[in-house]
Amino acid sequence: MRQYIYAFVVGGIICVIAQVLMDTTKLKPAHILVLFVTLGGVLSALGVYQPLVNIAGAGATIPIPGFGHAMVSGVLEEIEKSGIVGVFSGGLKATAIGLSAAVLFGYIMALLFNPKG
C-alpha cells in the first residue's frame, strides 16, 4: 500500500512540473518531452533517479524521465559487461521492450480505430 502512495505522489509531482512548465512558459509539448527524457538520464547518471524508482516504482519509471533513466542505467550496465561499446548498445538494449511495444501497439490501434473528429 505504501508503495502505491509513493508511486502516486512521485508520478504526480513529475506531471505537475510538466504541467506548470506548459502553462507558464512558451515550451511546446515536444520541448518538454525531450527535456524530461534528458533530465531523467542526467539524474540517473548522478545516481538520484534510482532511489526514486526504489521507493515509487512505476510512479518513477512510467513518466517519460523514466525512459531516460532506463537508457542511462542500460548504458552503465553494458559498460560493466562489454566495455566502451556499451555506450552504443546499452541504451537501446535496455529500452527495446518499451520501444517495440510502442510501435506494435501504436500500429494495432491505428488499424483498429478511425478518429471521427
Next chain:
Amino acid sequence: MSGTKKVGKQTVKFTHQPKIISTASIVGPKEGEGPLGRYFDKVLTDNIYGEKSWEKAESKIFKETIELAIQKAGLTEDKIDFLLCGDLLNQTIASNFAVRDFPIPFLGLYGACSTMVEAMVLAAMLVDGGFADYVVAGASSHHDTAERQYRYPTEQGVQRPLTAQWTVTGAGVVTIATEGTGPNITYATIGQVIDLGQKDADNMGSAMAPAATDTIFQHFKDTNHSPDDYDLIITGDLGKLGKKLTQEMLKQKGLDLTGKLEDCGVLIYSDKQDVHSGGSGCGCAATVFSGYLYNQLTNKKYKRIMLVATGALLSPTSSQQGESIPSIAHAIVVENN
C-alpha cells in the same frame, strides 16, 4: 490614378453596388451546437463526413456548399462567370479538389483566415467592373486538417493552451451578382501585411489584432465615416484576446468602437464548448457571414455592417524557423438600401 472608385489610400467604393443574392453554409457538429447553430444550412453529424480522410471531407463539404449557394440563387453552374475560393491547406487543396467537378472558370486564393473577405472583395470588383454578372466566392476550413498541418495530429491528443483558438469546420459561400435581391456591397478596404513580431502560433488573435486595427482605422480615414454609421463591425477570428486588444488599440488611436465591435470567432462557440479563446480559420468568418450575418441583414436587423476578416500568414515551416507571424485584415461593407 484616375479611378473614381478608389477612395483614399486603401479603400474602394463600388459604384454599381454588387448584390449578395445568396449564401450557403455547411458546418461540423461543434459549430452546429454553438449559439449560431440554427443559422447554418446544414450541420454534419461528424467531421469525417463519410470520407477516408479529413482533407477529403473538407473538400466534400466545400463542394456541397458551393452547389447549395448556386442552387439557392436560383441559378445553374453554366450561369456563373467565375468561381473564387480559398482555404488553409498547403497548395489550397481543399478548394482545388472541391471545384474540380465544376465547369466554371476558377481563381484560387490564399489569405489565411482573411480569405473569405478577399474572395468577396475580388468578386465584387469583377461584378462592379462589368467583367461578370454572377461570381461565386467562398472559403473553407476544417478543424482536423488545420490541426494536422499547423499543429499536431488530433490523434496525438496534445494539450491546447488557453490562448489557443479552435479552427472552425465549415464552408461558407456567397453568390455576388449585378442584379437580384439581397444586400449590397458598398465599400472594401484592402489591408496591408503587418508584423509586430509576435511569434506564438498558439496566440494568433494577438498577432492579428494590429492588422485588424490598421485596416479598420484606415477604412474610417479613407471614407470619412464614423462608427455610428455602422450597426456592427465584426472581425473574422481574433478570438476573445484579439478582440479586446483591437478595441484597446483603436481607442488609443481615437476610435471608440465600444458596443459596435464583435468577432465571428467569439460568436460561433459558447463558453461551455471549451474552445479557449474562440473560433478561427477561413471557415469562421465564411460561415458566420453566410449563416448568421446574412440572415440578420436580409431580416433588416442590421442596416450596414463591416466584416473584417483577419489572416495570420504563417506556415508550419516559418514557425519552425522561429519567424514571427505577419498578419493581414481585409474589410468589406455590406448594407441594405
